[in-house]
Each structure stands twice: as C-alpha cells, then as structure tokens.
Amino acid sequence: MDASTNESEQPKWVRITSKDGWSFIVERKVALGSQTLADALKDDGGFAESQTNSCPVNERAAVTEKVVEYLVYKSQWSGQKGPLPDFINRIQPPMALELMMAADYLQL
Numbered sequence: 001m002d003a004s005t006n007e008s009e010q011p012k013w014v015r016i017t018s019k020d021g022w023s024f025i026v027e028r029k030v031a032l033g034s035q036t037l038a039d040a041l042k043d044d045g046g047f048a049e050s051q052t053n054s055c056p057v058n059e060r061a062a063v064t065e066k067v068v069e070y071l072v073y074k075s076q077w078s079g080q081k082g083p084l085p086d087f088i089n090r091i092q093p094p095m096a097l098e099l100m101m102a103a104d105y106l107q108l
Contacts, residue, residue, distance in 0.1 A: 035107035
C-alpha cells in the first residue's frame with residue numbers, strides 16, 4: 001500500500017484532549033504540525049492514539065486550547081512568503097511558561 005492510499009484511509013479529524021477533559025477536534029493535517037502527535041498518530045507506531053484518533057495532552061484546557069490555536073496558525077501560514085501575523089500577541093504572559101513547556105514536549 002503506498003503512502004497516498006494510506007493517507008486517504010485515515011480519518012480527517014483528530015481529537016486532542018486536555019488533562020481536565022476538554023476536547024478539541026482538529027483536522028489531522030493540523031495535528032501533524034506537532035512531531036509528538038504525528039508520531040503517536042502513525043499507523044505503524046503501535047500507539048493507542050493511532051487506533052482511536054484521540055491524543056491526550058497533559059496540560060490544562062487553557063494551555064491545550066492555545067496549543068491547538070498555534071497548530072491551526074502554523075498550518076494556515078506554512079509555506080507563505082512575506083511577513084506573517086505575529087502569534088506572540090495572542091499569548092498571555094501568565095501562560096507563557098506553561099506554553100513553552102507544552103511546545104517543547106509536543107515538538108512544535
């Protein structure tokens with residue numbers, strides 16, 4: 001089976017769930033912006049996430065929401081030339097450290 005056939009058989013949507021139970025549904029291509037999530041969602045990775053299309057994230061909902069927002073931003077603007085809108089204006093200073101730790105773990 002070639003990669004294009006395998007990709008078309010995968011569900012289009014993925015659920016990302018925070019540690020406090022909030023779920024965020026995103027397109028698979030958006031979730032794949034995180035190397036950690038991409039590895040977990042690989043069919044040959046042997047992880048439960050690849051079977052359930054659901055990825056738990058060990059962060060509170062507000063942080064997980066901002067991570068999802070960044071993944072959408074990254075997907076939307078990837079490959080664009082010229083100046084991009086600045087994402088840093090969307091980050092509240094009290095959340096910055098938590099976001100840096102989440103970004104490091106998720107390999108964003």
